[in-house]
Amino acid sequence: MTREPQIVPYADRFQPAATPEAAAAAFLDVMRKRRSVRMFSDRPVSRQTIEQIVRAAGSAPSGANKQPWRFVCVQDPAIKRQIREGAEAEEREFYTRRAGRTWLADLAPLGTDQNKAFLEVAPWLIVMFRLVRGDDGSKTYYSQESAGIAAGFLLAAAHHAGLATLTHTPSPMAFLGSILGRPPHERPFLLIPVGYPADDCVVPRAAIVRKPLEEIMVVR
Numbered sequence: 001m002t003r004e005p006q007i008v009p010y011a012d013r014f015q016p017a018a019t020p021e022a023a024a025a026a027f028l029d030v031m032r033k034r035r036s037v038r039m040f041s042d043r044p045v046s047r048q049t050i051e052q053i054v055r056a057a058g059s060a061p062s063g064a065n066k067q068p069w070r071f072v073c074v075q076d077p078a079i080k081r082q083i084r085e086g087a088e089a090e091e092r093e094f095y096t097r098r099a100g101r102t103w104l105a106d107l108a109p110l111g112t113d114q115n116k117a118f119l120e121v122a123p124w125l126i127v128m129f130r131l132v133r134g135d136d137g138s139k140t141y142y143s144q145e146s147a148g149i150a151a152g153f154l155l156a157a158a159h160h161a162g163l164a165t166l167t168h169t170p171s172p173m174a175f176l177g178s179i180l181g182r183p184p185h186e187r188p189f190l191l192i193p194v195g196y197p198a199d200d201c202v203v204p205r206a207a208i209v210r211k212p213l214e215e216i217m218v219v220r
């Protein structure tokens, strides 16, 4: 069944207070200060803040506007503990068996290991699921790309609110669907702890270095 497009004026547009050059530079300044954090404080973050961050993520564009995502926001310590246990079980396998030499070498500069204490310390874990079908069984489109864009919005929104995040991908992530009782059309996509960085938080120097513009941009 096709429906006639319903079009409305694009009113209420966002108008930066500065020129595009100044606004883009100011946003770059904000985003450049973001770091992936693995040392969180247990300082609380209000549910209202998390709701606004999820609303920002949910405002992302998606294939045929199907919005193929679910954000399960966990603050219950017992559930966080289960998630930590599930993740550490997968990570033990990863670090001792699954990861090849090259992968381990690539991770070495980050100093990561199978211990994921932050999964219990961070006040919130946002477990993001990608919908391979709509809740009504309808098709979704470009769900990987759509979920990736929404995740980017989520990270930016949390950062803008002064909060740290990590895009954590224990692999495989099926345990998240089981622990959280999610239906099969929801596929675990990312596990994102959200909170304040610990006072003594350190980050890997390697991740601070970004490729220069000339390396990532081509103008034709």
Ligand code: IYR
Pocket: 091, 094, 107, 110, 112, 113, 114, 168, 169, 170, 171
């Ligand atoms: N999931 C593991 C390993 C890991 C993989 C990648 I790719 C990273 O960028 C970082 C870590 C872990 O979280 O330790």
